[in-house]
Amino acid sequence: MERLSRAAAHRLSLYLRALAVWPADAGRVSSGRIAAACGVTDAQVRRDLAAVGSLGQRGAGYDPPELAAAIRAALGIDRRWRAVLVGVGNLARALLRYRGFRAQGFEVVGLFDADPGKVGQRVEGLEVEPADRLGRRVGELAAELAVLAVPADAAQPVADALSAAGVRGILNFAPVLLKLPPRVKMVTVDLSIQLEQLAFLVQHGDPGPEGGG
Amino acid sequence: MERLSRAAAHRLSLYLRALAVWPADAGRVSSGRIAAACGVTDAQVRRDLAAVGSLGQRGAGYDPPELAAAIRAALGIDRRWRAVLVGVGNLARALLRYRGFRAQGFEVVGLFDADPGKVGQRVEGLEVEPADRLGRRVGELAAELAVLAVPADAAQPVADALSAAGVRGILNFAPVLLKLPPRVKMVTVDLSIQLEQLAFLVQHGDPGPEGGG
Numbered sequence: 001m002e003r004l005s006r007a008a009a010h011r012l013s014l015y016l017r018a019l020a021v022w023p024a025d026a027g028r029v030s031s032g033r034i035a036a037a038c039g040v041t042d043a044q045v046r047r048d049l050a051a052v053g054s055l056g057q058r059g060a061g062y063d064p065p066e067l068a069a070a071i072r073a074a075l076g077i078d079r080r081w082r083a084v085l086v087g088v089g090n091l092a093r094a095l096l097r098y099r100g101f102r103a104q105g106f107e108v109v110g111l112f113d114a115d116p117g118k119v120g121q122r123v124e125g126l127e128v129e130p131a132d133r134l135g136r137r138v139g140e141l142a143a144e145l146a147v148l149a150v151p152a153d154a155a156q157p158v159a160d161a162l163s164a165a166g167v168r169g170i171l172n173f174a175p176v177l178l179k180l181p182p183r184v185k186m187v188t189v190d191l192s193i194q195l196e197q198l199a200f201l202v203q204h205g206d207p208g209p210e211g212g213g
Numbered sequence: 214m215e216r217l218s219r220a221a222a223h224r225l226s227l228y229l230r231a232l233a234v235w236p237a238d239a240g241r242v243s244s245g246r247i248a249a250a251c252g253v254t255d256a257q258v259r260r261d262l263a264a265v266g267s268l269g270q271r272g273a274g275y276d277p278p279e280l281a282a283a284i285r286a287a288l289g290i291d292r293r294w295r296a297v298l299v300g301v302g303n304l305a306r307a308l309l310r311y312r313g314f315r316a317q318g319f320e321v322v323g324l325f326d327a328d329p330g331k332v333g334q335r336v337e338g339l340e341v342e343p344a345d346r347l348g349r350r351v352g353e354l355a356a357e358l359a360v361l362a363v364p365a366d367a368a369q370p371v372a373d374a375l376s377a378a379g380v381r382g383i384l385n386f387a388p389v390l391l392k393l394p395p396r397v398k399m400v401t402v403d404l405s406i407q408l409e410q411l412a413f414l415v416q417h418g419d420p421g422p423e424g425g426g
Contacts, residue, residue, distance in 0.1 A: 004413075006410070006414075007220070009409075009413045010406070010410060013409045013410065014390075016409075017388070017389070017390055017403070017406075018390060021389075021390070037390055038390070075409050075412060075416075076412045076413050076415070076416030076417065077409050077412050077413075081408075081412055089307065090303045090304070090306040090307035090310065091303070091304070091307035093303040094303035094307055095404065097303065098388075098404060098405075101404070101405055101408060103405070104405045105412075106408050106412075144415065145408075145411060145412070168415045169411045169412070169414060171411050175230070175311075176230075176234075177227075177231060177234070177250055185411060185414035186411075187407050187410050187411040187414065189404065189407050190226075190230070191308065191311060191314070191402070192311075192316070192317045192319070193223070193226040193227070193230075194400050195294075195314060195317065195319050195358075195384055195400075196222075196226045196229075196288050196290055196317060197219070197222060197226065197400050198358060198382045198384050198398060198399075198400040199288060199289045199290050199294055199318075199358070199382070200219075200288045200289050200290075201219075201382060201398035201400065202289070202357065202358070202381045202382040202398050203289030204217070204289065
């Protein structure tokens, strides 16, 4: 399998969303239908799917469950991922109720907060633990990922603690650029960046599809 | 000014974040320092900044406030944007407390929810209004943008109502693909896609910088 670019991986995530709403009785799906649903070109969809080993059949399209499985394998989500969540505020509560996480194989197995007033509370079935226990608990919980939902000024020390504890990836909601060792991967969800992108699109017109490079 | 790609616009947002933490007494900033902070190549930074009309000076770098102003103008955030927020749950409360929005020029001017139990509540200084009033209120409030934080099954009808009411852009947190007229732009923050991207990076190693294409 050829090496996927990060933009290609993002498009594959979008294709999965389109396949998820494809009616079970609708039979095979064409690259054109996926392209239209995701706002990318037909040729781009065919290239991306060929890269994950799904060639489809000329005129017959792709088998949706088979295609979804190939995409999930390419993205590395054909397995379960255990994650700890640090910083139990409104954002964390929203994330814990968000059914998309578990459906995609992500399971929050531990909650941590530095605020003694929050420690011991039960949130969505989990008890909040003190943040200073992360070093020990990440290993005990066999968590590979972490969701960082702490205020900006606490983000770097917590990220350092998570890295030292052995997490392999951090989903960061703090609006700061974090320094991490290369072995720890990070995706930052900076909500003000998303709003800036929206302002850019509204101001200038859409220079390309949402999933595009 | 040449037409910016969406990926370039995203990188410019990252450069702004790096400039925001550049010490006021540190003088000019080099493309190399910005590149290192954002995880992109020096050459990429220089190309992106040339595209927004900032050429820097060989060996002397860029004037940080001047550069930030040029980037803000290129992104269309050298002005204020008024937004309504629909769906007043945990996510909305987290967003309203998120200081990054206002700092970047985005102001939430109205809250709406379909739940009669929430209508009339005051949240962060705003009173929640019934969602069925959006058609009239978007215009009265002079809101150009909307933040959509409703459950997945309510997202399309609310997006339709917002489009009909005249919003120009929607920041969508619902994990669904929405159909909108071309004049309405959308940025989707699908948190499970972000987690998928993280799983992909952890599984396969980082194929490129976070801000890259």
